[in-house]
Amino acid sequence: MAGVTIYQVAREAGVSPSTVSNFLNGRPGRMLPQTRARVEAAIDQLGYRPNRAARQLRTGRIQVIGLVVPSVANPFWGNFARYLERAALADGYHVLLCNSEREPDRELRYLEELWGDGIRGVVLCSSLPSLEHVLPLVERGLGLVAFDRTAQAGDPPALVNISVDNVVGAHLATAHLLQLGHRRIAFVSGSLRSINRRERFRGFTNAFEQAGLDPAEAIIWSGNAEDEPYGDLDAAGLGRSAARDLLHGPDRPTAIVAINDMCALGVSAGVRDAGLRVGRDVSVVGFDDIVLADLAAPPLTTVRQPIADMATAAFRHLLARIEDPDGGPSQSLLLRPELVVRASTGPAPDPLE
Amino acid sequence: MAGVTIYQVAREAGVSPSTVSNFLNGRPGRMLPQTRARVEAAIDQLGYRPNRAARQLRTGRIQVIGLVVPSVANPFWGNFARYLERAALADGYHVLLCNSEREPDRELRYLEELWGDGIRGVVLCSSLPSLEHVLPLVERGLGLVAFDRTAQAGDPPALVNISVDNVVGAHLATAHLLQLGHRRIAFVSGSLRSINRRERFRGFTNAFEQAGLDPAEAIIWSGNAEDEPYGDLDAAGLGRSAARDLLHGPDRPTAIVAINDMCALGVSAGVRDAGLRVGRDVSVVGFDDIVLADLAAPPLTTVRQPIADMATAAFRHLLARIEDPDGGPSQSLLLRPELVVRASTGPAPDPLE
DNA sequence: TAGCCTTGCTGCATCGTTCCACCAGTAAAT
DNA sequence: ATTTACTGGTGGAACGATGCAGCAAGGCTA
Incomplete structure (x- = not known):
């Protein structure tokens, strides 16, 4: 001591x-x-x-920010956590890790505890449609940066949103498939409760419309009902069972857009389970570009999120909030994603074959 | 406020x-x-x-533990972090995340900062052979649980080690390959600086000896020299280039033991790069059993670490240290890993074929 | 009835910093 | 000669919780 x-x-x-x-x-x-x-x-x-405790007691400030993610076991979030920590460290800040497992009440409890610990800034990776439940905290002065989520009507004031442009991203992915000649395309996601999922879905249908096609022809698979547990770990399992469901019928899709890479890897596994070849019989495209996308067999075509930039931006904005709680209005930062074409997508198979 | x-x-x-x-x-x-x-x-x-700050100032205690991992971007560590956080939360503890990127000085700086923050317990996932550099901290009273690392002579006193039995694990993996008829087997790892890598290597050679074979016949690939950067992210890249190196010669191995799953996934990608089929032309076995092992194509045969149990144990031991800093001697907890056979391994190909 | 213990509660110093108010000394302005 | 300003510091009251020592009131023993 x-x-x-x-x-x-x-x-x-x-x-x-x-x-x-x-x-x-x-x-x-x-x-x-x-x-x-x-x-x-x-x-x-x-x-x-x-002594930080004494300093904090006196000033009310603490050099720690909170990070609330669905689950750091998902490589996408793990990667984000790493970059965020790196950015924070450069300014002498530490990062307290919280896994919400996508449970709203857990999320709230975390935020309250963080507040109680004197933490005045949190990067919240919640894609719940409403942020109403955290409003009281924000009003008390908690600085909040919402990641992976775009602004919504009814959001708390002074909220900074940082996200990739999901509509554009899903559009890119879908247009890519359409261009390859695919028409029977399935969209695989968990329930569409979260914002970014809805946006990606919108990008998906947009691409159909823009190509002069009827989105109603697309196949939508979003799990069974609204109540399925959709943890991030299970994204893979979800994709796998989606593929099983979709591929055993006669009118099976020739391409599948997955809600994210983990899901896409699950879908790919499911495609193989069905005795089909990914990239030839069925094209699969993901979202995120996690490290493993490039390692998969075949390597996964996906939509890349500029995650390092996003993490840095998240920290910078959060810091600004902490240092000046009344500074500036709400704002959104929307980054442009990029399509990375690899081998999991290919020309639509000849129907006569 | x-x-x-x-x-x-x-x-x-x-x-x-x-x-x-x-x-x-x-x-x-x-x-x-x-x-x-x-x-x-x-x-x-x-x-x-x-107010936790006031409480901490007065009592010297704080309900936060530190977690130092090579990089939470690696799914294995991400998964561990998640389980550790879960265990900690159940006792009202929070987890401060630190990515060492396997740099010893960064590791030390983190520990010092954590100590300065009043944190008295850290789970250290360092596989550096020596823990000498942290000795001063431990002497001052920092509770330390070393994860993924077994006890070494010269370790600080009062250290708790928690690890899987790497020798047994690698032995299982290798014996499995030998039993399948493989003889030209390669061991792929980054430099063998870290303890668990050496242990896994020992398990590898043990298996040869036990089968009445000469370990000298095995092929050892451990990167070029000792100075290559071996971040965890690069484990995959490492495996991939290893596979390229190993497979283009005439006397190529029929099976490869990779140091961990990320590496194994990289190796698998490299095998495909070489135009060969994983599980038929070349068998690949990994270590860890990350979620993605089961999703890979073909699914990866690997050695499973009981990570949830290990995380819980790590927290329990750490808590005991914190609550009674002079309690008990050093001890090691060695968990038994389990071989999970999937499709990335198969019978040795017929040499006449 | 004096002495002592027990129960149930309170007073207060303390942890290590910060930062506002103040002060002594010198220099420049009036 | 007096006021004002600045420089280079110092004093000390907080911040909010803790936990020891102490105290009043009641009960018990002798």
Whole structure:
């Protein structure tokens, strides 16, 4: 418990604790160079490190932000967490990790606890349609950056949204398939409760319309009813069973748009389960471009999210909020995704074959 | 900054702050039932939540543990992080996330910062052979649970090690291949600097010896020199280039043991790059059993680590250390892994074919 | 009835920082 | 000569919770 305090440093340097404190955070220019040097010397001779708890108690500030993700076990979120942590670290911030498992009440409980811990900024990766439940926290002053979710009417004020343009992304993916000659295309997702899922769905139908086709011809698979558990881990399982459902009929789709890469990998597995070849008999396209997309067999065509940029932006905006809680209005940052074509998609198979 | 303090609760309940404090953590039995009821009512009427900073300042305790992993972008660590967080949450603890990227100095800097934050317990996922660099911290009282690493001579005292039995695991994997008739087997790993890699290598050679074969016949691929960057993300890339190196010669191996699943997925991709079929021309076996192992094409034969159990155990041991820093000697917990046979391994191809 | 224990509660110093108010000394302005 | 301004500091009251020492009131023993 060897805690070196500011008093010991002060005594060592022959100044008052106030001066040491000034050196540490007030204005280091507010003293003679010789004094500053003595303080500096004392600090690293004693190996002094400020006690964060005391500092926090006094100032109300704490150098920690919260990160609430559905589940860090999903490589997409793991990757995001890593980049966010990197950005935070560069400014001396730490990241407290929370897995909501997509349960709204858990999400709320986390936020309340974080608030109670003195944390004033959280990156919330919730794609729940409504953020109403966190409104009280935001009103009390919690800085919130919503990731992977675009602005909605009824959102709390002063909310920053950061997301990829899901409509564009899904459009890219779908147009790619249409261009390859596919017509019987399925859209596979869990329930469409979340915003980004709905947006991706919109991009999907848009692409049909733009090609002069009727979206009603598309096949929509979104699980059985609204009540299925749709954790992120199960995205793969979901895709797999979707593929099974879709492929055993006579009028099976020749291409499948999956809601994300994990789901797409599940779909691919399901395609193989059905004795078909991915990229030849059935084209599959994902969303996210997780590391494993390139490693899959065949490598997965997918829509890449610029995740490093997004993580950095998320932190920067959050920091701005924390430092100036009343600063600026709500805003949204929408990044443009990019289609990465690999081998899981190919020309539509000849129907006569 | 709407902070309800213990004083307001005390006034509301008509008692002293001390009594409220006693109710909260001292002995709630130390007061009349009626008093207790009044305090309780006041607390949830005002929505009081203790200020953790103040509590920490006073007691020196904080309900946060640190988690240092190579990189949470790796699904294995992401999954571990999730289970650890779950276990911690059940006891009211939060988890601070740190990605070391396998850089020793970064690891140390993190530990020092965590200590400075008042954190007294850390789960360290470092497989550096020596833990010497953290010795000063441990001596000052930092509770340390080393994960994915077995005990070494020269380890700090009071260290708890939790790991899977890597020797047994690699043995299982290798024996499985030998039994399938493979003889030209390659072992693919990054540099063998880390302990678990060495252990897995030992299990690999053991299996050869036990089968009455000469381990010298095996092919060892461990990157080029000791200085290659071996982040966890690159495990996949590593495997891929290993496969390329190994498979273009005339005397190519018929089976490959990869150091972990990410690496194995990379190897599989490399096998395909070479125009060969995984599980038929070349068998591949991994280690960890990440979610994606089952989704790969073909599904990956691998050695499963009981990760949920390990995460729970890690937290339990850490908690015990924190609560009683001088409690008990160093100990190691070695869990038994399990071979999961899938389709990436098959009989050795007929040499005449 | 004096002495002592027990129960149920309160007073208060304390943890390590911060930061506002103040102060002594010197210099420049009036 | 007095006021004003600035420089380079110091003093000390918070921040909110804790937990020891202490105290009043009642009960028990001798």
